[in-house]
Amino acid sequence: MHLYAATVAEAARGVGDEAFIAAAERRFTKVFGVAPSAEEVHSWRRSWPALVSILRSAGLEDVHLLLEYSLPATGERVDALLLGKDADGRLCCVAIELKQWTRAQLSPARPGMVRIGERVVQHPARQVGGYVHYLQQWVSRDDFPLTVRGTVVLHDASAELVADLRVPAARGPAAAHPVLGRDDLTPQPSPQALAQRLGCAELSPTGRDDVERLLHAEHRPSPALLERAGEVIAGRDAFALIGDQDLARQEILHAVDAARERGTKSIVVVTGGPGTGKTVIACRLLGDLCKQPGGNPRLLSPSGTLTRQLRRTVGEDFRGLIATFLNKVPAQIADDSVVLLDEAHRARTYPDHQQGAFPVILGKLVDQAAVTVLFLDERQIVRPTEGLTLKQLEQHAQRRGFSFVHVDLVSQFRCNGSRAYQQWVDHLFQPEGPALAWEGSDYDLAVATDPEQLDHWVAEHIRGGRTARVTAGFCWPWDSPLTPPLLPEVAITWDGPEGPRTWARPWNSRADEPGFDHPEVPARPFWATDTGGQDQVGCIYTAQGMEYAYNAVIMGGDLVRRGDRWIAHPEESHDSQLRDLPPHRYLEYALNTYRVLATRGSRGTRFYSTDALTQAFLQKLTSPHNG
Incomplete structure (x- = not known):
């Protein structure tokens, strides 16, 4: 899928017109199923005419140009793809990543990322390198061989900015993909020299049949x-x-x-x-x-x-x-x-x-x-x-x-291989019926007396070089910004020997990438595995599917024990997906949630409930003499 395909000379006749942009917007909505963002359309207006002008200055008028070419297996799109024949007569693709950057912030701690205003994005040389790898591994094959190259075009960037971006790009595979700025994009000393810098020095025109073959090529792993x-x-x-x-x-x-x-x-x-x-x-x-x-x-x-x-x-x-x-x-x-x-x-x-x-x-x-x-x-x-x-x-x-x-599958490989613990948890989180007392000896299970004890237990294991995390039911607000510092929203107050005490920690980050200025705060996908995750509280959506050695579970007021049955209080939840459900529907999801949280630890688990009666119930089940 793509938005536009023609020679550079044909694109030059209309790319600067508003009608061209409007047509691209309509096609984008039809092809990709959603309307383009205003920011994306703005970038088209600035970058497409600039790119076409650069290509014409390099003498590439007869080369084919594809705009917004889709890479289906990744969900990504190449800003521009040039198609021609290389010196050996093979079809050649040059992937171009277009940027309008005039300033950017880099960090030695995160060489593969760049901050642009409030956004943190992948370094463009790494980005275009991914496109090249995809085309080589998912499109090029024996019956349809491709030569693939990649170039970053920063048409508004100063020499100083480009020099800064070239430093991290010089490391690893990204070094194969040139980063060009404003001063590199003029036909000096000749159009051929500009074509060389763009990776198009030997590129000759190709026929429409080759273009159609690429557009209809099957994308599958080589x-x-x-x-x-x-x-x-x-x-x-x-x-x-x-x-x-x-x-x-x-x-x-x-x-x-x-x-x-x-x-x-x-x-x-x-x-x-x-x-x-x-x-x-x-x-x-x-x-x-x-x-x-x-x-x-x-x-x-x-x-x-x-x-x-x-x-x-x-x-x-x-x-x-x-x-x-x-x-x-x-x-x-x-x-x-x-x-x-x-x-x-x-x-x-x-x-x-x-x-x-x-x-x-x-x-x-x-x-x-x-x-x-x-x-x-x-x-x-x-x-x-x-x-x-x-x-x-x-x-x-x-x-x-x-x-x-x-x-x-029957055999248990988490929870220290303890079938006893798995069965105990499965039985515990049934809607009703008498609970089983814990009598196992092959898993470290107990109930913490307060959140501080829970916290100290986790910290002790971290100091010992073991993985440990705290999780909780979704019973506290989660309004922290995407970027740190995170707000200590999971706050619990209880009566200690010396009076009321409060323990508070932030939820895990909601961002998919670490904060540019706070690499010590793991991104959401890596909360369970990366250093720093022990300082935040995970929820069901970050803990599910993960495991760590030691597991602390905080049960909130959304699920409490009364006699031989669990009672659901959806009004205690801050999960917008669940809090408006009737109690009997919410109960099913709450039981499943806490069962999942209770089975993340491979070696040990500590429970704590903010509800006094539920806390007493859990302590009775897990005490050495079981009451």
């Missing part, structure tokens, strides 16, 4: 990319499988092979509670599938946090293979694709999963793929707008005529 991804995943200790996990992996691979042999669409559902290894198995399966000839696999998750963590572990080079699944089916899922959907219980089901209809977007994904493997834990559904069940998936397979396989 065999080399898949092979490399398979090797990387296989070599990661984090994805090593143990015992029943490997048996489950083999069973799933057998189901996938059988589905392919039958040539029918298939759904494979893998169920298991927290810590049974669903994510690890999904990652190893991706590695296995990447090594198979002719593969076109994807690993998707509705959780952006999990996606970012997996990309960090595997490497950003493989980001198209690992993606977040939200409001649309990722591009190039085809009838030869095997899709692994981790945390399928978080798949969005607008407007309410209890209305019975199968989720539309998920249905499209299943229909497009050859095999869809869904990793599911029904008791981790924590919102009305997400979640589906094993029964729904089996019924959908029957309606669509797909084959269906169910694999159940």
